[in-house]
Amino acid sequence: MADVEMKAADKAKDEAKKDEKKPEEAPKPPPSPVDEIKSNIALIERAVSTLEPRFTYRVLRTLTALRKRIDATVLRTAIEQVYPKDAAEKETLLSWLPEGSAAEQSMEVDSSAATAKPSAPASSAPPPEGEIYLRLLILHYLLTNPATYSKALALANETAEKMQALNRRSMDPIAAKVWFAVERAYELAGELADARPLFLAAQRTASLRHDDESQASLINRLLRNYLHYNLYDQADKLVSKTTFPESASNPQFARYHYFLGRIKAVQLNYSEAHHNLQQAIRRAPQPRTAPGFYQAVHKIFIVVELLMGEIPERSLFRHPVLEKALIAYFDIVKAVRTGSLSQFQSTLSKHAAQFEADKTYTLIVRLRQNVIKTGIRRLSLSYSRISLRDICLKLHLDSEEDAEYIVGKAIRDGVIEGRVVHEKGWMECGGQKDGYGPEVSDVFARRIGFCLQLHNESIKAMRYPLNAHRKELAAAEGAREREKELAKDIQAGDLDDSDMGGDF
Amino acid sequence: MAAHQLKSLYEDLQRSFNGGPSDLKRCGTLLAQLKMGLIETGLLPPRGEHNLDDLVVARDILEIGAFWSIRTQDVPSFDRYFSQLQNFYTDYSSILPPSKREYPIRGLNLIRLLTQNRIADFHTTLESLPLPADAIADNPYLAHPVNLERWLMEGSYSKVWNAREEAPAEEYKFFVDSLMGTIRNEIASCEEAAYESLPLKDAATLLFFPKQSELLNFAQQRGWQVNPTAGTVTFVKKGEEKIEIPKEKLIAANLAYARELEQIV
Structure with missing residues (x-):
């Protein structure tokens, strides 16, 4: 800057x-x-x-x-x-x-x-x-x-x-x-597609001239342009070839993070996507001033959270700005939470048009495996031993054979702890992991790091009017003078007192 | 290369590709010559103004090239043809009449990504298809790889195995074999985690091995212990990982906090 x-x-x-x-x-x-x-x-x-x-x-x-x-x-x-x-x-x-x-x-x-x-x-x-x-x-x-x-x-x-x-x-x-x-x-x-060469040329010029504001704006323009035409490949290349200026304003950062989140979600990099979308939400303007952006980010944020195997908070769906816009997503969350494939399919077909318009349809289709995983997880929590046939019935799977493979995969992916006993045709569930270990300190380290960074950044962002400290110096000078006088007075007073004492 | 020469070569190519059992060797030499011709006439990649027929012919040649690469089992060459074709499929889609080979080729590309385990690329490609999402399910060429991917992700490996014979085009079968290799490795790693031991017979069915000898070979590759008398496979357990406290990391972090706090206070 x-x-x-x-x-x-x-x-x-x-x-x-x-x-x-x-x-x-x-x-x-x-x-x-x-x-x-x-x-x-x-x-x-x-x-x-x-x-x-x-x-x-x-x-x-x-x-x-x-x-x-x-x-x-x-x-x-x-x-x-x-x-x-x-x-x-x-x-x-x-x-x-x-x-x-x-x-x-x-x-x-x-x-x-x-x-x-x-x-x-x-x-x-x-x-x-x-x-x-x-x-x-x-x-x-x-x-x-x-x-x-x-x-x-x-x-x-x-x-x-x-x-x-x-x-x-x-x-x-x-x-x-x-x-x-x-x-x-x-x-x-x-003619959105025709604007691309213009923006690309302008972006190059802006980055050569260290014009951070325009550069940030232009990168976002380009990303939006690519994503509008579903050109995720090109968008990803653009992101990897450019550096987003650090000094860009918050709204631009919010947009950039939103676009990054979308790209990463398509590439199955859900934890990155989650991080980016969270940043986008944090940096976005107040929900009431920019409801459209707030809703759009939350739509994809919820899907990504589900894909990561987490269930979004219930309070999110009661937010006055989000409540109406997210009804369809709320239904999906319910289906995933209960782990019922049939409910998931019916919700998906019911709201297909909306998901299509939000460009989240393909992401939501990917949730199918998560529905199964949540189902298996719930079963593993409530049963210590369950036959493959019952799993098959409860999750509406097509055959016992499938159930065996699916359980095997879930165990390998670390979704559940347990093992399959093939001869008896059942699944035995092991104990759950406790929440203590070195990873706790990692999580703490991340949060502390964030707080410290926030503190440092806000200190950097403070502005002082030019030469204002002179006035303060003068005031301090005056105060010191007064103090000296006071000290003198006290001294004099002391003398007086002693004089008086003498008189007494 | 003169235009009429190019034309006769193109007709020759069509004849040798479409006629009965395709003459793969001849196609290869013809394709090489044709590509040179296309580059000389500025059709590969298409530059400037061209009349429609020329573009269609160029696209045709590349499509035949893509199929030819699959038939000669040359995947990198397919990759090259596909990237050249993308020009025609995306930039010229509004001008050119749609090609009936477009979706088979796109589907083949998807399967290729799947067999190479490039799932992220698979989804990016899927996302950029010029079709609404529900139309994908109706298109047999695209539905096949999309279903395969879903089953693979779920773990319904038997469905993948059964879908082997349902390939919508002859060329898809080429990828099936390598796909089966991928699946077997997936299943094997699942079994290592999920079972302590398995009877040989069941292990063979789970891994879709028709003969026991193949299973034994496979077991040897993965380092499984086969017990011939009891007829079981025992999976080597990876020793429980010892959880060590990352001392140095913790110390470094604490020192960093102390420094930062000192600055604040």
Whole structure:
């Protein structure tokens, strides 16, 4: 991260000379979208001139909320006010917006002009970052209407080209968001596969320029693209050939872990998949702000947990966000828990369409063997000796012969402890392992390691305002002075006391 | 190589492949020549614009090549043909008319992965099939390997054994033998864990050996003790592993905690 900022430093030096607009006071409770855009542009300007990316982050945090409130007229007014009269960028930006009817336009302008009057039209154009930000807003606006999808795609391509040509480090956080919009434009236009070469090229450039934000965003775009077409092979290769930037933001990490989890689950690497999905859940935004992601991760997480032979917690299915979305999965969990093959099959066929849509069908089909394993496990816990014929009946297996092989495999795989007595045709179950041993310390070590890492990371993440310690030093100095005086007073007082004592 | 020459070679190949008992040797030489021709005309891998018929012919040649490799029992060569074919099956699927050999070849590839015990690859390939999941069960060429995999994972080895004869295409049988080898090893390792000893006769049935001599050979390979008088096989128990306390690891971990705590306090 440090060296990215260093590089940005020499480039933005000339930027710093530009007259810096004072940031507006904290916006009044409900700022109109136009005002918000304008203050955001000001913030971006400030971020560029002071080299502090966190102002840009603050702008981008409002993006989701702002996105829902913008329309053509808002954007038009904002652009009119942000740019000086005859800026070339202004014309190009305006040309992307659909022509509103004149009457409506003037009316809207009037109403918003009242609020916008006090701030005079800008005298200088905002930095290119501001322009890209406006493009991003226009892009999001165009994507809300199916009629303008093709236009959005054209704008997306132009913006991507422009970003690449500008090559400014202070633009990186915005660029990452733009890539998301570009992907969305391609997807809605139904040409998702065609976006791949563009993303691949951009990813290479981003990694060469140490542009971590865009790189993280682009890797996720590519993975999503591959997985959308079920190209697990390519996705896996991409993961093994790239390193996901450490400094990426949490939402990007959450997505990355989710995609990794899906790839690993398909490759039967369930413990890895479980780990990744857990990370995805932990790093994801609050369930209520991003319910879609939360549900999607949990769907696959439950299946992976079942495949590992664990039963998900009951409380998960009562979660208000998840309850409805996970009904089908709840049924599957019940079937696996009871170890009943027939119930499993009927649930599977009943919800097949949903599993198909969630792309978990093939994973769930794999659960069949787990159902059998759980069944055998339950039997081994409740019986110390059971005939193969009874196993066969209880688990609805086809023949005793099968039962013998299946039990043999279960013993070898360590699902149960016991042995088969072939001559008598029964299975004898051994005692269970106790929960103590060296592996306990391993588990503890993992948890302690996690806590320590969390602690260290949060310390690293703390921010202190520049030179703030001076004030504290001064205050400490003052305190010391006061202390000295106090000590003096006390001394004097002591003397007084003794004097007084003397008097007495 | 001129186009008409390529065409006559292709017709020759079709004749020698389809006619009665295929002339495998001749097919081999023809295939080598044809591949050269395809590369020269830019059809392997397909580059730039081509008319449909050329692409179909190229695909045909590669498909025959894939079958030919199986018949000559050359698995690596099948692998190569299959990766070349994937180009046609995925990238050109929207333009080209579907080939009736596509699914047999895809199925063969799945079985190949299964016999090589590459289960992860098997599932990745299965996942990327351009079919909805329930259509796979209806496609005999694909259902066969998918069922085999499921039975293998469950441990229903006898079903796998019985499915040996139900192969949907002649070429599948080539893999059956090596698959049986895999199964036997699986069963053997299960038996080692699950039984103390077994009568010779039962061991032979469990392992699908028709003759006892084969069983004895197999037992020798795996290091089982055969007791000819009692007629039993005794499995060597691996000695109970001693659980040792990993002292060094624990000490190192504790020292690391102490250091970290010191930093915090």
